[in-house]
Amino acid sequence: xxxKELKLHALVAPTETVVVSAYDENGKAEACTLAFYMxxxxxPPCVTIAINATQRRKTLKCLLEQKAFVLGFPSVNQAKETxxxxxxxxxxxxxxxxxxxxxxxxxxxxxxIINELHLSLECEVVHTVTxxxxxxxxxxxxxxxxxxxxxxxxxxxxxxxxxxxxxxEEQLRYLxxxxxxxxxFKKGIEMKKTFQGDS
Amino acid sequence: xxxKELKLHALVAPTETVVVSAYDENGKAEACTLAFYMxxxxxPPCVTIAINATQRRKTLKCLLEQKAFVLGFPSVNQAKETxxxxxxxxxxxxxxxxxxxxxxxxxxxxxxIINELHLSLECEVVHTVTxxxxxxxxxxxxxxxxxxxxxxxxxxxxxxxxxxxxxxEEQLRYLxxxxxxxxxFKKGIEMKKTFQGDS
Numbered sequence: 001x002x003x004k005e006l007k008l009h010a011l012v013a014p015t016e017t018v019v020v021s022a023y024d025e026n027g028k029a030e031a032c033t034l035a036f037y038m039x040x041x042x043x044p045p046c047v048t049i050a051i052n053a054t055q056r057r058k059t060l061k062c063l064l065e066q067k068a069f070v071l072g073f074p075s076v077n078q079a080k081e082t083x084x085x086x087x088x089x090x091x092x093x094x095x096x097x098x099x100x101x102x103x104x105x106x107x108x109x110x111x112x113i114i115n116e117l118h119l120s121l122e123c124e125v126v127h128t129v130t131x132x133x134x135x136x137x138x139x140x141x142x143x144x145x146x147x148x149x150x151x152x153x154x155x156x157x158x159x160x161x162x163x164x165x166x167x168x169e170e171q172l173r174y175l176x177x178x179x180x181x182x183x184x185f186k187k188g189i190e191m192k193k194t195f196q197g198d199s
Numbered sequence: 200x201x202x203k204e205l206k207l208h209a210l211v212a213p214t215e216t217v218v219v220s221a222y223d224e225n226g227k228a229e230a231c232t233l234a235f236y237m238x239x240x241x242x243p244p245c246v247t248i249a250i251n252a253t254q255r256r257k258t259l260k261c262l263l264e265q266k267a268f269v270l271g272f273p274s275v276n277q278a279k280e281t282x283x284x285x286x287x288x289x290x291x292x293x294x295x296x297x298x299x300x301x302x303x304x305x306x307x308x309x310x311x312i313i314n315e316l317h318l319s320l321e322c323e324v325v326h327t328v329t330x331x332x333x334x335x336x337x338x339x340x341x342x343x344x345x346x347x348x349x350x351x352x353x354x355x356x357x358x359x360x361x362x363x364x365x366x367x368e369e370q371l372r373y374l375x376x377x378x379x380x381x382x383x384f385k386k387g388i389e390m391k392k393t394f395q396g397d398s
Contacts (some may be wrong), residue, residue, distance in 0.1 A: 016214060090300065098390070186282070
């Protein structure tokens with residue numbers, strides 16, 4: 001297969017779009033949209049986000065000052081609002097008010113939950129580092145709150161109900177998730193047993 | 200809407216599955232599958248991965264020693280091999296050989312590219328930190344290499360051609376990507392102009 005070298009850029013494979021929210025020093029809720037997010041620890045559960053530190057980002061300032069944030073997961077029918085939260089600055093506009101989103105204070109950290117998002121993680125900032133243009137912020141997840149409508153009978157999130165908004169930075173668009181293609185930890189474990197049997 | 204508190208866990212919204220590869224001290228290629236990955240800087244382009252540090256992970260040891268790794272993106276038709284690379288240990292088996300994957304040395308870093316994966320990022324380790332159970336490793340992307348078959352005429356990756364393998368940790372399965380639901384930076388910018396016009 002012919003391999004081709006691409007222009008160096010921050011190539012984003014499809015990634016969940018998230019909305020991070022935090023209080024400013026007056027207790028006003030700020031929020032911005034991010035695509036640079038990952039789970040970063042199982043025990044304790046942590047998430048890490050990366051926010052551009054070369055621009056004036058009010059939400060970044062707020063969450064670093066308050067050492068707390070909420071990570072919310074928008075659904076595909078909130079694409080317009082999510083897009084707006086990523087392109088406007090909290091210094092220029094009252095973003096949440098403009099789009100009619102409301103907030104409640106989180107229970108375990110001092111940060112605002114956006115009520116309209118179906119899934120939210122309350123996070124305490126436990127580590128930060130700036131590498132390149134972005135500050136990486138690791139938050140320990142202190143509480144997970146979800147609308148019942150996106151859960152199954154075991155209290156697990158069903159992605160087909162959450163309908164997460166996937167961001168494609170190559171083509172600058174949002175996608176929905178697709179069909180299941182395989183179980184995890186099944187075919188791989190079968191192969192492992194086969195190869196162990198061979199040796 | 201009724202909100203429900205969920206059991207605290209490392210809740211993974213759908214995330215790209217990646218295969219990280221590195222050389223051991225003898226120049227043997229090791230690889231393992233990860234779902235904890237994000238882009239972490241635009242300039243210079245960086246990616247961050249989180250690997251469980253509480254278990255014996257040969258690939259983690261290798262990439263920390265060599266300060267280099269390659270991040271490869273498997274496609275949905277490689278789900279079985281990808282699953283296997285995540286469940287077997289490099290200390291127990293010659294994983295890449297077992298599944299018939301071959302490697303070539305990267306050009307910009309001392310790490311192996313898996314030839315069968317359609318998209319690979321050559322990365323130099325520039326920062327590491329352990330938080331909770333996982334070590335977060337930030338790599339500066341030094342070179343991006345892709346099969347021509349997954350590119351459009353502008354040399355951009357087309358996700359419908361790459362067919363990335365999305366991991367759903369809630370239901371322990373792999374998904375494909377779905378349809379486009381919106382353009383990015385379009386409706387949000389229209390809203391921004393509307394609200395600015397109001398003020």
